[in-house]
Amino acid sequence: MVNAFGTIQFKEMPSIASTGVVVGPVEKESFFADSFDEILELENEKEESYEQANSRFIEKACTIAVQQGREQMENIDVFIGGDLINQLSPTNFAARKLAIPFLGVFSACASSMESLILGSLLLESGNAKSILAGASSHHPATERQFRYPIEYGAQKPGSAQWTVTAAGFALLQKHAKNAPIITHATIGRVVDGGQKNPLHMGAAMAPAARDTIERHLKNTNSSMADYDVIMTGDLGKIGLNILKEMFQDEDSGVILQDAGAQFYGENSFFNSGASGAGCSAAVFFSYMYDQLKNGVFSRVLLVATGALLSPLTFQQGETIPCIAHAIECRMEKRG
Amino acid sequence: MDQKQFDKIVDKQTPKAPLFVNMLKAFLVGGIICTVGQLITFFYIRFFPFTERTAANPTVATMVFIAMILTGTGLYKKISQFGGAGSAVPVTGFGNAVISASIEHKSEGYVLGIGGNMFKLAGSVIVFGVLSAFFVALIKTILVKMGVVSW
Amino acid sequence: MKKILYISLVLLLLTACSNEREEAIYPAEEAPQLEEILNKQDTINGYRSVLNDEDILVAIDIKRMKRFNKEKIEKNLKKQLEEKFPDKEILVTGDLKVRWELEKVMDNQLNTEKLSETIEEIKSLSKEET
Structure with missing residues (x-):
């Protein structure tokens, strides 16, 4: 529905x-x-x-x-x-x-x-x-x-x-036994922050993530504090900081996390962090899934962000439109 | 939140490139590459019948060969990440562009893959190199004809 | 670490400019006018010259900042020498290869026959374009 x-x-x-x-x-x-x-x-x-x-x-x-x-x-x-x-x-x-x-x-x-x-x-x-x-x-x-x-x-x-x-x-x-259930999902809108640099995806994707998270919170009548973690897919360290500053919410500091920013730890070889469709998939389906299953988290919002560019469009000087889809997962102890 | 506010946040959060340090690194790396090239030139002049003018060709070939080995072993991109323009501007950077594209497109076969994509990156270097050489020669010719400089 | 860097930089700067003039003509005392002309040049740091009956080869060490006018300096000197020695073929070059070859000639003290052979070789070498 x-x-x-x-x-x-x-x-x-x-x-x-x-x-x-x-x-x-x-x-x-x-x-x-x-x-x-x-x-x-x-x-x-x-x-x-x-x-x-x-x-x-x-x-x-x-x-x-x-x-x-x-x-x-x-x-x-x-x-x-x-x-x-x-x-x-x-x-x-x-x-x-x-x-x-x-x-x-x-x-x-x-x-x-x-x-x-x-x-x-x-x-x-x-x-x-x-x-x-x-x-x-x-x-x-x-x-x-x-x-x-x-x-x-x-x-x-x-x-x-x-x-x-x-x-x-x-x-x-x-109804799989002892498994996290998906309660809500928010389909993203294509949002364009006017960014053009393909080597700075975090900045391009942050507005899309913000739009989706905001809409999800509003449509489900919840606030950030209701979630254990709101994890974005691959904004990277810089993109995550941009997102946090856009929210200016007290809770955003701890609750907002990013899979790409944490993926490679503090290793500076990877610069701002990880990206790619596999980044969000790998972290959400391994680490986050385990945390839900083990009861560490009980309610999380997983937001995967995507930059909808092709090598052609940015060479033609177009801005980078982005999208973010969100899924809310809950773990309930049921026999 | 409007575009201006957002741009401000992006500006604030994006790390500034350390311009001076990068230039220093580029100078060092570029300098080292050119010193190696000069040593190779001396080597060819000393031990082979090459003069200063003719030694340039085997030197370039040797430098590209070294760049090939460094590219194949994955070292060149590490040097580049450190040195930036210092490793991109010398002929080794050109060699790296050609060789990396060739390695990359080997999976599409020798003719359409390697042959067709070898100069994918280096092609523009050739085009604009030839073009700028033409204009430099044109300017010099005019200056010589006007008697400002001599050949 | 920084100290080492500074010291090595200073050393590099100091050793970069040594102003020793190296002059040599082989066979020596053959042509006093040649020495006279070459010593007059203020654009060069030194020279090596080898001559026999037909040829005069001069390898000059052009001062660092004057190297932009390399060809002009060579041509100029050649003209001066041609005026003095109208009956000889003259080669003036700033090329390192020729200088090193001439040094080899001097070190080995070649006899007349071998000398003209080597001179021909060097001449053909410097004519090569590519």
């Missing part, structure tokens, strides 16, 4: 039954490394192209999610996923292997939450019982499409972010 202006309330309580997160070698240094299900030693282990490797990451994450949910691949009704590469080819190719009815989605780095929202809606409508939803990104494959060749020596400014190599997928089922 759509509450008001983009916020959906789920009455049937779709829940995240299990998750699978596979990351690349650089992510070993991550603050969240202990929560990941599998860390691969190489970005392309079988000497395949990086795009093929991206597909394999997706397949692996899906397999893990299904195994941990004690399900069979054949019983999954729909597979929803997205990534950052042209025409979603890695996800499309992974769907070829998985052979599950497939919906491809794209909202750049917000794809993780978009697929989750769509999955929850399918469960809500009663048309599906088990859904795989999530997103992935692959550092070398993404860099080469959006920026320069990997080995090209271009000096990165302090606001630059590092696209993570990760795939995070979740198995959604109705």
